[in-house]
Amino acid sequence: MRRIAGLLLLAAGPVLVLGVLFVLPVAGMVSEGFVADGRFAPGAVLDVLARPRVHRVAWFTVWTSGVATLVAVGLGVPAAFVLHRLAVPGRTVVRAALLVPFVLPTVVVGVAFRQLLGEGGPLGFLGLDGTPVAIVCGLVFFNVAVVIRTVGVAWESLDPRPGQAAAALGASPRQVLRTVTLPALRPAIVGAASIVFLFCATAFGIVLTLGGVRYSSVETEIYLLTTTIFDLRAAAALSVLQIVVVVGLLAVAARLRATPDPTALRAVTPVRTVRRGDLPALALTLLVLAAMLLPIATLVLGSLSVGDGWGLDNYRALTTAGDGQALLVPVTTALVTSLRTAVDATWMALLIGVSVSVIVTRRSHSAAERRVRSTLDGFFMLPLGVSAVTLGFGFLITLDQPPLDLRDSPLLVPMAQALVALPLVVRTLTPVLGGIDDRQRQAAASLGASAWRTLLTVDLPVVWKPMLAASGFAFAASLGEFGATSFLARDTSPTLPVVIFRLIGHPGEMNYGMALAASVVLAVATAVVMIAVERLRVPGVGAF
Amino acid sequence: MLATSDATVRYGDTTAVDHVSLDLDSGQVLAVLGPSGCGKSTLLRAVAGLEPLTAGSISWDGADLAGTPTHKRGFALMFQDGQLFTHLSVARNVAYALRLRRVPSAQVVARVAELLELVGLSGYAERLPGTLSGGERQRVALARALAVEPRLLLLDEPLTALDATLRERLAGDLRSILQAAGTTALLVTHDHEEAFALADRLAVMRAGRVVQSGAIDEVWREPVDEDTALFLGYARVLRDEAATRVLAAAGLGSSYAVALRRSALVLDPAGPVRGVVESARVTPEQVRLVVAGDGIGAVDAVAPLGSRVAPGDEVTLRVDVTRLAVLPIVGQA
Structure with a gap:
C-alpha cells in the first residue's frame, strides 16, 4: 500500500499537468455538447449523430483511413525488411529520409501534394487533385514511415534462429516467411496498423488542405463546425464520437503491441547480403522512396519557379507580409516564433515525459501496483489519439477565466504542442528505461549508492541519448503542429504552419509561391532535426 | 556420407573455419569438440547451408552441396536452446516439417504421437513451448528434427543449456534414440562429457582448425x-624432467x-614416487590430493576413501599407466 501511495504521489505532478492541460479542455469541449442551459441534455448529441452529413463524414473517415492503413502496411512491411535486414548501401540515410514525412508539417504535405497533383503539376494529368484518392495518398505518405519504423525495429531484433531452424527442417524462404517470420512479427504489424489507422482517422491538416470543404473527415468537420458554422453542439458530439473510438483503438493497440520482456537483451541481427529473391521487396522499397521524394521534389521546384524562369524571389518574399497584406507579420517572424515555441514545447514535453516514463517503467511489486502503473501509462498516451482540434478548441473555451486564464499567455501554444509531443517522448523513453535491469540499481544500492547516485550511474548513461532523440522528435513534431495551433496562435504571432495555411487561402500568385518557399524552409528545419535524431541511433524512435 | 574438404569460412x-576436412560415415555420430569461439558452430552452420564457404567444399555422397540451399539439403539442425x-x-512444432511436405494429416498425427513417445513426451501434444522445462523443450526439438528422418542430424550443443543431472539423463536418452533410429549426426560442443556421451568419433577443433580426429577412445x-x-x-601436463620421472x-620411456x-x-606405500601432501579433499568416491612430488612439482593424486592423509604428510605414490597420455610434442600453452 505504501508503495502505491508513493507511486501516486510521484505521479501527482504529471497527472495534474495533464489534467489541467488535457482532461479539462477536452471535458470542456465535450460538455459543450451535453449541457444545454445548465442541464444535462444528451438528446442533442444523439440528434447530431443522426444527421446524414455526419454519417457521410464518419464513413468517409473510416474508409479513407482503412484504405490508407492497408496501403501503408502493404508498402511498409517489405520496405522494413529491406531497410532493416538487408545490407543495402545507404540504408541509414534512407531510413532517416523516410522518417521525415512523419514529422513533416501536415500543411506542407498538403501543399506538396496539391503542387504535384494539381493542374500543371507533374501528375496533374491523372486528375486526382481534390479527390479522395489524393487524400489517401497523402495519408499513406505520412504513415508509411510509422510502419517501416515499428515493423523494422521488431524485425531487426527478431531472432533469426527459428527461421534457420525452419529452413533446416525443409522450409523454403517463402514458407519461412509465412510460418515463422510473419507470425512473430504479427504484434508489431497489427500494432503499427492500429496506430496508423488512428493517425489517419485524426489527420487534420492533410485532409483540410487536400479535401477542402468537399470531403470532410470527422476531424476537419469538427474544425468547420466550430470555426465556420459555429455549431458547437454538433462539434462536441463529433468530438465525443471520436474520443470513444480513439480510446477503444488505443486500448486495442496497447494490447497488441509487442511487449517482450524489456530486460531481455535486445540483440540486433546483422544485415545480410541481397539475394535474388529480395528483388521484388527491393523494387517496392525504391518505389516507396520515389513516391516519398516526388511530392517533396515538386515542392522544392515549385518554390524556385518564378514566372517563366527560376529564382529565389519566393524566398526573398518571406521577409514580407505577402500580396495584399495576406499576413500581419512577415514569414521570417513566424519562423522565429515557431522555433521559440518549439523550444518551449520541447522542454515541457521532456519534463513531463521523463517523469512519466520513470513512473511507468519502475518495477511493480504487486498486481495492484502494476495495474496503477499501466493505467497511468494508458492515461499519458491519450493525447496521441485525441483530436488536436478538440484539444485546441477545448483550450480556448476552458482556459479563459481565472484562475486558469492562459489565453494571453505566450506559453499557451507551447503547452498544447507539448501535449501533442508527449506520447512521442514517452514512447521513446519507456522501452529504454524499462530495459534497464532493476538488479543493476539494486547492485548499485547494495554497494552504497544513494538513490540519486544510482540514477546517475545506472540510468543516466543509458538514457541520455534517447532523451536527446526524444527532444529532437518533440521539437520536430512541435515545429509542424497545426491542428491545435491553428486555434490557439494569436494573429499577431502565428507559427510557420499557420502562416503557410493562410498563404494558400489567400489569392495571389506571390502568396502561393511564398507558401511553397515557407514549406521548404519548414521541411528543411524538421528534416535537419530528424537526421540529427537518426544519427543518435536510438532504436525505438518513431516506432510505436 | 558427409565430407568436408578444406572447408574455409572467413x-x-x-578466419572462423580454416581448411577443415572431415568425413562422417552413415549411421555414425561425430562430435566436433572445441572451446567457444573455435569456429565449430560456424562449421555446423556451413554444413547446414546457413553460412557460405569462402573456400573448399562440403559434399554428401560425393555431390557438392555448394548450390543447395538449406531447405533442400535434407538435414535437420537442432539449436542449443531448441528454437521451438x-x-x-508441441504437436504443431513436431509436425512442422511433415506439414511442409504435405503429408496427409492422419499420417502426421500418427507420426507425431510416435515421435513424442520416442522422446518420452506422450500427452504433451497440445502444450505450448513456453510451458515446458528446458529439458522438455530439447526433447521436442529433437522430435521435430527427427520427424522427416533427416539424412543428417546437426546438433549444436544440444545439452549445454541444461543443468547437470538433466544433462546426464538426456544424454543417455539421446544416445539410444540416435542409435535406435540409425541417425547420422554431427554434434558440436565444448563439453567433452557431452561428446563422450553421444559420439563415436571425435574431432578436436582449435582456432578454426581441426587439430586431431579419430575414433573417440583413440x-x-x-x-x-x-x-x-x-x-x-x-588435469595437468608435465614436461621435461618432471615428465621423465613420472x-x-x-x-x-x-x-x-x-x-x-x-x-x-x-597413494601406495610401495609406490616409487615420493612427495609431500599439499592438500587433501574428500569426495564421495575418493580422497583427492595435491602432492608436491620430488623433482616433479605439484601433481594431483587420489587415495581410497578412509585414507588418513593430511597436508604435510610424506607419502609415496604409484603411477597408473592407463590414466596418462604420452604427448609426442609440446603444444604452445
Whole structure:
C-alpha cells in the first residue's frame, strides 16, 4: 500500500499537468455538447449523430483511413525488411529520409501534394487533385514511415534462429516467411496498423488542405463546425464520437503491441547480403522512396519557379507580409516564433515525459501496483489519439477565466504542442528505461549508492541519448503542429504552419509561391532535426 | 556420407573455419569438440547451408552441396536452446516439417504421437513451448528434427543449456534414440562429457582448425598435444624432467611431456614416487590430493576413501599407466 501511495504521489505532478492541460479542455469541449442551459441534455448529441452529413463524414473517415492503413502496411512491411535486414548501401540515410514525412508539417504535405497533383503539376494529368484518392495518398505518405519504423525495429531484433531452424527442417524462404517470420512479427504489424489507422482517422491538416470543404473527415468537420458554422453542439458530439473510438483503438493497440520482456537483451541481427529473391521487396522499397521524394521534389521546384524562369524571389518574399497584406507579420517572424515555441514545447514535453516514463517503467511489486502503473501509462498516451482540434478548441473555451486564464499567455501554444509531443517522448523513453535491469540499481544500492547516485550511474548513461532523440522528435513534431495551433496562435504571432495555411487561402500568385518557399524552409528545419535524431541511433524512435 | 574438404569460412580478416576436412560415415555420430569461439558452430552452420564457404567444399555422397540451399539439403539442425516455434503447440512444432511436405494429416498425427513417445513426451501434444522445462523443450526439438528422418542430424550443443543431472539423463536418452533410429549426426560442443556421451568419433577443433580426429577412445588415449589433452579433461601436463620421472616410475620411456588425469597417481606405500601432501579433499568416491612430488612439482593424486592423509604428510605414490597420455610434442600453452 505504501508503495502505491508513493507511486501516486510521484505521479501527482504529471497527472495534474495533464489534467489541467488535457482532461479539462477536452471535458470542456465535450460538455459543450451535453449541457444545454445548465442541464444535462444528451438528446442533442444523439440528434447530431443522426444527421446524414455526419454519417457521410464518419464513413468517409473510416474508409479513407482503412484504405490508407492497408496501403501503408502493404508498402511498409517489405520496405522494413529491406531497410532493416538487408545490407543495402545507404540504408541509414534512407531510413532517416523516410522518417521525415512523419514529422513533416501536415500543411506542407498538403501543399506538396496539391503542387504535384494539381493542374500543371507533374501528375496533374491523372486528375486526382481534390479527390479522395489524393487524400489517401497523402495519408499513406505520412504513415508509411510509422510502419517501416515499428515493423523494422521488431524485425531487426527478431531472432533469426527459428527461421534457420525452419529452413533446416525443409522450409523454403517463402514458407519461412509465412510460418515463422510473419507470425512473430504479427504484434508489431497489427500494432503499427492500429496506430496508423488512428493517425489517419485524426489527420487534420492533410485532409483540410487536400479535401477542402468537399470531403470532410470527422476531424476537419469538427474544425468547420466550430470555426465556420459555429455549431458547437454538433462539434462536441463529433468530438465525443471520436474520443470513444480513439480510446477503444488505443486500448486495442496497447494490447497488441509487442511487449517482450524489456530486460531481455535486445540483440540486433546483422544485415545480410541481397539475394535474388529480395528483388521484388527491393523494387517496392525504391518505389516507396520515389513516391516519398516526388511530392517533396515538386515542392522544392515549385518554390524556385518564378514566372517563366527560376529564382529565389519566393524566398526573398518571406521577409514580407505577402500580396495584399495576406499576413500581419512577415514569414521570417513566424519562423522565429515557431522555433521559440518549439523550444518551449520541447522542454515541457521532456519534463513531463521523463517523469512519466520513470513512473511507468519502475518495477511493480504487486498486481495492484502494476495495474496503477499501466493505467497511468494508458492515461499519458491519450493525447496521441485525441483530436488536436478538440484539444485546441477545448483550450480556448476552458482556459479563459481565472484562475486558469492562459489565453494571453505566450506559453499557451507551447503547452498544447507539448501535449501533442508527449506520447512521442514517452514512447521513446519507456522501452529504454524499462530495459534497464532493476538488479543493476539494486547492485548499485547494495554497494552504497544513494538513490540519486544510482540514477546517475545506472540510468543516466543509458538514457541520455534517447532523451536527446526524444527532444529532437518533440521539437520536430512541435515545429509542424497545426491542428491545435491553428486555434490557439494569436494573429499577431502565428507559427510557420499557420502562416503557410493562410498563404494558400489567400489569392495571389506571390502568396502561393511564398507558401511553397515557407514549406521548404519548414521541411528543411524538421528534416535537419530528424537526421540529427537518426544519427543518435536510438532504436525505438518513431516506432510505436 | 558427409565430407568436408578444406572447408574455409572467413569474415573479413578473421578466419572462423580454416581448411577443415572431415568425413562422417552413415549411421555414425561425430562430435566436433572445441572451446567457444573455435569456429565449430560456424562449421555446423556451413554444413547446414546457413553460412557460405569462402573456400573448399562440403559434399554428401560425393555431390557438392555448394548450390543447395538449406531447405533442400535434407538435414535437420537442432539449436542449443531448441528454437521451438513459440506460437505453435508441441504437436504443431513436431509436425512442422511433415506439414511442409504435405503429408496427409492422419499420417502426421500418427507420426507425431510416435515421435513424442520416442522422446518420452506422450500427452504433451497440445502444450505450448513456453510451458515446458528446458529439458522438455530439447526433447521436442529433437522430435521435430527427427520427424522427416533427416539424412543428417546437426546438433549444436544440444545439452549445454541444461543443468547437470538433466544433462546426464538426456544424454543417455539421446544416445539410444540416435542409435535406435540409425541417425547420422554431427554434434558440436565444448563439453567433452557431452561428446563422450553421444559420439563415436571425435574431432578436436582449435582456432578454426581441426587439430586431431579419430575414433573417440583413440583421441582420448592419445591426445596430440598439451592443449588438446587439457581440453579433453586431463588435469595437468608435465614436461621435461618432471615428465621423465613420472614416465620412469610408470616403466615407460622418456618423452617431452606427459598428460595426467587426476587419478594417474595413486597413494601406495610401495609406490616409487615420493612427495609431500599439499592438500587433501574428500569426495564421495575418493580422497583427492595435491602432492608436491620430488623433482616433479605439484601433481594431483587420489587415495581410497578412509585414507588418513593430511597436508604435510610424506607419502609415496604409484603411477597408473592407463590414466596418462604420452604427448609426442609440446603444444604452445
